[in-house]
Amino acid sequence: MGWSGERRKVVVTFLRVLLVLLAVVQTTAFHGVKLKKQEHRNAYATMMYMGTPRDYEFYVATRVLIRSLVKLQVDADLVVIASLDVPLRWVRALEQEDGAKVMRVENINNPYKNQKNFDKRFKLTLNKLYAWKLVDYERVVMLDADNLFLQKTDELFQCGQFCAAFINPCIFHTGLFVLQPSLEVFKDMIHQLETGKENPDGADQGFIGVYFPDLLDQPMFHPPLNGTKLDGQYRLPLGYQMDASYYYLRLCWRVPCGPNSVITFPGALWLKPWYWWSWPVLPLGIQWHENRRQTLGYAAEMPIIIIQSVVFLGIIVMTRLARPSISKLCYRPSDKGTTLIRTGLKIIAIWSILAAYIVPFAIIPRTIHPLVGWTLYFLGSIALSSIAINSFMLPVIPVFAPLLGIFGSLLVMACPWYPNGVIRALAVFGYAFCYAPIAWGSVVRVVSRLQVSLEREQFFPRLGESSPPSGCNKLY
Incomplete structure (x- = not known):
């Protein structure tokens, strides 16, 4: 009987050790070692x-x-x-x-x-x-x-x-x-x-x-x-x-x-x-x-998207707040040296508008979702265009006319009811043909408004004067 009790203790001890070993092996198998991938033909x-x-x-x-x-x-x-x-x-x-x-x-x-x-x-x-x-x-x-x-x-x-x-x-x-x-x-x-x-x-x-x-x-x-x-x-x-x-x-x-x-x-x-x-x-x-x-998601691009959105919104707010200060500047009469300066300023204004539509393409992450990308593009173009609008006192709608044209072309291309690619291409060309006069008219209006502003001496501040003289031109 004593031998039987001793044997029982040995068996119980063995079973306990075996259970511990099985637990260790199972833990190692599933957490310490990677299972081999299934092989395919x-x-x-x-x-x-x-x-x-x-x-x-x-x-x-x-x-x-x-x-x-x-x-x-x-x-x-x-x-x-x-x-x-x-x-x-x-x-x-x-x-x-x-x-x-x-x-x-x-x-x-x-x-x-x-x-x-x-x-x-x-x-x-x-x-x-x-x-x-x-x-x-x-x-x-x-x-x-x-x-x-x-x-x-x-x-x-x-x-x-x-x-x-x-x-x-x-x-x-x-x-x-x-x-x-x-x-x-x-x-x-x-x-x-x-x-x-x-x-x-x-x-x-x-x-x-x-x-x-x-x-x-x-x-x-x-x-x-x-x-x-x-x-x-x-x-x-x-x-x-x-x-x-x-x-x-x-x-x-x-x-x-x-x-x-x-x-x-x-x-x-x-x-x-x-x-x-x-x-x-x-x-x-x-x-x-x-x-x-x-599957993969867009977590890698999200930080820069958020940063760019904040920067673009900040540009819009800052340029809008600075507009009243710009409009109170007083300018000196013209002289013989201002013609070249006017030409340079006109080129700068035109290129600043073009840059507003090109720069976002270069800085927005290329692999983000199209809906996010186009939204950020429009936000960036509005922000950069606002710099030219408020700096040169340009009309808002003509400057934004190309942006409206781009938005319209996206709607035409995204239409899901085209029976084939040929009809879709013809629709896009038709839209471009109809919108071309509007785009050209906006360009003419922006250039003419810029010319008027330059002729009014609005971009040559009087230097060395503590207070504005009487009869000076103001921008409204």
Whole structure:
């Protein structure tokens, strides 16, 4: 019996120790060690590199792209091919906050950088060739940062060795293509670079287009046919609607075409969707920002937005309070030397008005939401215009006429009832044609009012006098 009691104590002690060890192991497993990510057969990949004035903007765009895929719970890994000079804090954000796998690479030397038609902003785009080194995956969808996913497109992984969407009958776009990773293909591409293979634009678009010259004749996906099986491969028909420098990429896979799955914005450099001024020039740009609002947010830009708003409001208040003091200034009669001064003041006044409409574009954070960006732009333009209005005693409405015209054009472009892009463009041109006489009339009125003010000697104060003389001109 005593032995039985002793054994019971041993068993109880053992169980207690075991429970403690299990608790420690569980705590360590879930709090001290990161669980390994689930491995997938396929991957969505994009790339990041440094060396342009827009590095931060493309970093934000890359995160929004990754988050759009995470939100859809795609059945694939998310890979970012990042050059070694990408900041570590950006890499950590992509890995820890966005759930992406980051592949650090050395920049591929671009042998075409000295050819005549080369655009320097494409110097490092050949890093996209590293996608063929992702041999852990069966298929990779390679993406530029200016893509936004609205629906799952995992059917893309059923393509052959290389698939791409054609932007015209002869050229496919490398902003979105599908490939089968292969070290042999990657090595051959590098060899072709070193031997000076022809490249019409010196960038990835031209090189990959020349490397796969017969894609149009291959049984891969492109506009013809409707999901028929050929030689063991499927064709994936794509529908396009070109409009305002972007296109809808409508993916169909042996089923009737549904809503657009991917929005690609391959247009002009300064009309990418993350720029606040790109909407409503690009109508679908607002969807990009809505996706960012729901995923990444705008916390990084908010402090400077608040500071600029306070500064603009302060300028409006200060210039308004200073106006009575300005209007009481007294001025001396004209002399022979004032003609040149009048001309200089006229130029300063005109340029100050122009600056009021240009400066906000340069100082407002580029990647904020369009509604916030345009609101801050109008506030900034009003604030800077008020300096010219109160300093040169100009009429308010004519000075603000361009601002009213810009606001009207935004309303015309943002109208959601246009049946297509052609009608929308005609509406914008029609509005511009109708508003042009109003804008010209406001310019004439501002210049004439400025001329009258200068002829009344209003900008040449009498110096060395303690009190205003009789008969002096006043500004009202």
